[in-house]
Amino acid sequence: MGIVVPLEGERGKQNAVATLQALVAEDMENVNDFIRARMASDVPMIPELASHLINSGGKRLRPMLTLASAQLCAYQGADHIKLAATVEFMHTATLLHDDVVDESDLRRGRKTARLLWGNQASVLVGDFLLGRAFKLMVETGSLRALDILSNAAAVIAEGEVMQLAAAKNTATTEDAYLKVIAAKTAALFAAAAEIGAVISGKDGAEAAALESYGRNLGIAFQLIDDALDYSGEKDKLGKNVGDDFREGKITLPIVLAYRRGDEEERAFWQRCLQEGDQREEDLPHALHLLAKHRAIEDTVKRARHYGEMAQDALGIFPDGNIKQALSDLIDFCIERAH
Amino acid sequence: MGIVVPLEGERGKQNAVATLQALVAEDMENVNDFIRARMASDVPMIPELASHLINSGGKRLRPMLTLASAQLCAYQGADHIKLAATVEFMHTATLLHDDVVDESDLRRGRKTARLLWGNQASVLVGDFLLGRAFKLMVETGSLRALDILSNAAAVIAEGEVMQLAAAKNTATTEDAYLKVIAAKTAALFAAAAEIGAVISGKDGAEAAALESYGRNLGIAFQLIDDALDYSGEKDKLGKNVGDDFREGKITLPIVLAYRRGDEEERAFWQRCLQEGDQREEDLPHALHLLAKHRAIEDTVKRARHYGEMAQDALGIFPDGNIKQALSDLIDFCIERAH
Structure with a gap:
C-alpha cells in the first residue's frame, strides 16, 4: 500500500545516528543517569508512567543535538549533560500531552501512556516532567540557555494550539502549515542545538549557525514524518499507516494534494478530514490521490530543501x-x- | 442545606484582602499589565482562552503574596512584578489542567475553559502559560527565585498525581491527605511568599519565615476550601455544593467522618466515593454524617491550627x-x- 519514494540513497549515511551516538556515547550515559535520577518520585505512578515513554527506545535525537553541539564547540564543562536531560524531559512532556490531545493509542509501537494510565495521569505527569526540566536547567545557572529553553517551551505549546485551531481545515496554506511545524517541532531542535554553543561561550556566529541547523533539521524531520505517515511500514513507524488521515490531521501531503486536485477531489478531502466522515475505501483512495499529485515525493523534496x-x-x-x-x-x- | 460553622468573627478582618489589595494596588496594576502583555499571541485562541480564566475575578491571592512579601522586605527593584505575574501564570496553568483532570464544568461561577474551548485547548494553553511563566521568571535573572519557582512547579504536579493516585480511596489517612495539599496547593503559596524576600536579598530568616507563612496559609486555605465544598453557598462558591462528593474526592471532612463512623457508615462512603455509586438522597445523608461527626467544624479547627x-x-x-x-x-x- 506504501508509495515508493525515489531517494538517492548514499552509503554510510544509513548509520549516521549510530555514528553520532558513538561520538557522544559517554555523555549520553551520563544524560541517561540524570534522566533516571530526576524522574524519581515518592509517587510510584510518576516514574512508572514516565519511564514507559522515556525507555521506549526513542533515539534521543534532541539531547544528542545538545551533546554534539557542545562537543563541536569544544565545551569543557558538565552543564551540557543537565541541559540535554532537560531537552529530553521537555520532549517527553510534549509527547505525553500530544497523545492526550490526539487521542493516540500507539507510540513507538507500544500502547500510549494515556491508554495504560489514563489521560489524567498523562497530563499531570507531563506537567511534572516540565517542572523537573525547568529545575534541571536552573541548576546550570546559564541564563542564556534558560532564556532559549523557556522560550522554546512557550513556542512549542503555541505551535500545538495553532495546529489545533487549524485542525481539519483542508484550506490550510503551506505557509501556515510551516509555521505550525516550525513552532511545534523545529523550535526544540533549534534550542537543543543552540544551547550547546551558548554554554560553550560561543554565543555569536556558532550559536546562530547551530540554531539554524537545528531549526531546518527539525522542519525536514517533521516533513518526513508527515510523508512516512502515508508511505511507511507499520513496524518501522511504530504506529499505523494513515493515522494522520484517520485523525483528520492536515499535513503537507494533504495541503499539496488538496491544492493540486479538482473540485471533486477537494470535496473528498473535505468530507474525510473536515467533516470526519470516513469509509473503509477512503484511505486507499487518499493514497491514490496523493500518488497522482506526487504529494509524498514533493513533501520529501521540500524536506530536502530544508535539509540543504x-x-x-x-x-x-x-x-x-x-x-x-x-x-x-x-x-x-x-x-x-x- | 449548609452546616453552620461556629467561628468567632473579628471585625475589620473581613476586608483583609481589600486592605492588602490597597497596599499593593500600584504594583498589582503593573502585574496586570504584564499578564495582559505576556498572554498575547498570534494564535487568537490563546489570549481568548487564557483571559477567560485570568480575568474571571479571581482575587490574585498568590501574586499578592509576592508583592506584599517584597514590600515587607523593603524591596527596591522591579522584578517582583515579573515574578508575581509568573506566579499567576503558573496558577492559571494549574487550574486549566485541573479542570480537565476533574472534568469540572464550573469555576468561579462561570463555565470552565474546557467546556467552552475543549479539553485539548485547555491542556495546550496551560502548557503555553507554563512556558511563558518560565520565560518571565528567567527575565529577572534571579537564580534563587528561579530555583524556588521551578521546584514548586514540579512539586505541584507531583501533588496532583498523588491526589489522582489516592483518589476515591476512603481509607486515605489525614497525614497522606496533608501531604497532597502541601504539594498541590501550599507549595505555590510558599514559593510566592518566599521569592519576595529572596529578591530583596533577605535570603535567610526572612525568606524562611515567609516560606513558612505561605505554606501554612496555603494549607489552611485548602482545608477551608474543602470545608466550604460541603457548607458554602453556591453563589459564593462559584460552584455547586457537594461537587467534591460527586467527583468522589477524598478531602479532610471525608477522612474524618470515615474514621469516626461505624461499619455501616464506612460502607456508605465506600459505595458513594470509591465505587461511585450515588443516588439522589446520598448527598443529604453525607451532610448528615459530616454534621454528626463534626467533620466540617474540625476541618476548620485544623485550618486554624495552620493559620496560627x-x-x-x-x-x-x-x-x-x-x-x-x-x-x-x-x-x-x-x-x-x-
Whole structure:
C-alpha cells in the first residue's frame, strides 16, 4: 500500500545516528543517569508512567543535538549533560500531552501512556516532567540557555494550539502549515542545538549557525514524518499507516494534494478530514490521490530543501568527526523515507 | 442545606484582602499589565482562552503574596512584578489542567475553559502559560527565585498525581491527605511568599519565615476550601455544593467522618466515593454524617491550627501596615467558612 519514494540513497549515511551516538556515547550515559535520577518520585505512578515513554527506545535525537553541539564547540564543562536531560524531559512532556490531545493509542509501537494510565495521569505527569526540566536547567545557572529553553517551551505549546485551531481545515496554506511545524517541532531542535554553543561561550556566529541547523533539521524531520505517515511500514513507524488521515490531521501531503486536485477531489478531502466522515475505501483512495499529485515525493523534496539549509548552516565549523556526523544526520533523517 | 460553622468573627478582618489589595494596588496594576502583555499571541485562541480564566475575578491571592512579601522586605527593584505575574501564570496553568483532570464544568461561577474551548485547548494553553511563566521568571535573572519557582512547579504536579493516585480511596489517612495539599496547593503559596524576600536579598530568616507563612496559609486555605465544598453557598462558591462528593474526592471532612463512623457508615462512603455509586438522597445523608461527626467544624479547627503557625511565622518582622494585612489575611482565609 506504501508509495515508493525515489531517494538517492548514499552509503554510510544509513548509520549516521549510530555514528553520532558513538561520538557522544559517554555523555549520553551520563544524560541517561540524570534522566533516571530526576524522574524519581515518592509517587510510584510518576516514574512508572514516565519511564514507559522515556525507555521506549526513542533515539534521543534532541539531547544528542545538545551533546554534539557542545562537543563541536569544544565545551569543557558538565552543564551540557543537565541541559540535554532537560531537552529530553521537555520532549517527553510534549509527547505525553500530544497523545492526550490526539487521542493516540500507539507510540513507538507500544500502547500510549494515556491508554495504560489514563489521560489524567498523562497530563499531570507531563506537567511534572516540565517542572523537573525547568529545575534541571536552573541548576546550570546559564541564563542564556534558560532564556532559549523557556522560550522554546512557550513556542512549542503555541505551535500545538495553532495546529489545533487549524485542525481539519483542508484550506490550510503551506505557509501556515510551516509555521505550525516550525513552532511545534523545529523550535526544540533549534534550542537543543543552540544551547550547546551558548554554554560553550560561543554565543555569536556558532550559536546562530547551530540554531539554524537545528531549526531546518527539525522542519525536514517533521516533513518526513508527515510523508512516512502515508508511505511507511507499520513496524518501522511504530504506529499505523494513515493515522494522520484517520485523525483528520492536515499535513503537507494533504495541503499539496488538496491544492493540486479538482473540485471533486477537494470535496473528498473535505468530507474525510473536515467533516470526519470516513469509509473503509477512503484511505486507499487518499493514497491514490496523493500518488497522482506526487504529494509524498514533493513533501520529501521540500524536506530536502530544508535539509540543504541545515547543511549550509554547518559550513562555518572546521571539518571533523562531529561536524561530519551532524551533516550525515540530515541525510539520515530524510532517508528514513525509504 | 449548609452546616453552620461556629467561628468567632473579628471585625475589620473581613476586608483583609481589600486592605492588602490597597497596599499593593500600584504594583498589582503593573502585574496586570504584564499578564495582559505576556498572554498575547498570534494564535487568537490563546489570549481568548487564557483571559477567560485570568480575568474571571479571581482575587490574585498568590501574586499578592509576592508583592506584599517584597514590600515587607523593603524591596527596591522591579522584578517582583515579573515574578508575581509568573506566579499567576503558573496558577492559571494549574487550574486549566485541573479542570480537565476533574472534568469540572464550573469555576468561579462561570463555565470552565474546557467546556467552552475543549479539553485539548485547555491542556495546550496551560502548557503555553507554563512556558511563558518560565520565560518571565528567567527575565529577572534571579537564580534563587528561579530555583524556588521551578521546584514548586514540579512539586505541584507531583501533588496532583498523588491526589489522582489516592483518589476515591476512603481509607486515605489525614497525614497522606496533608501531604497532597502541601504539594498541590501550599507549595505555590510558599514559593510566592518566599521569592519576595529572596529578591530583596533577605535570603535567610526572612525568606524562611515567609516560606513558612505561605505554606501554612496555603494549607489552611485548602482545608477551608474543602470545608466550604460541603457548607458554602453556591453563589459564593462559584460552584455547586457537594461537587467534591460527586467527583468522589477524598478531602479532610471525608477522612474524618470515615474514621469516626461505624461499619455501616464506612460502607456508605465506600459505595458513594470509591465505587461511585450515588443516588439522589446520598448527598443529604453525607451532610448528615459530616454534621454528626463534626467533620466540617474540625476541618476548620485544623485550618486554624495552620493559620496560627502562619501567624507566628510573621513574628520576626517589625510591626507595620503590610505585616498587619498579611496577618489579617490568615483570619480572612479561615473566616471565608462563614
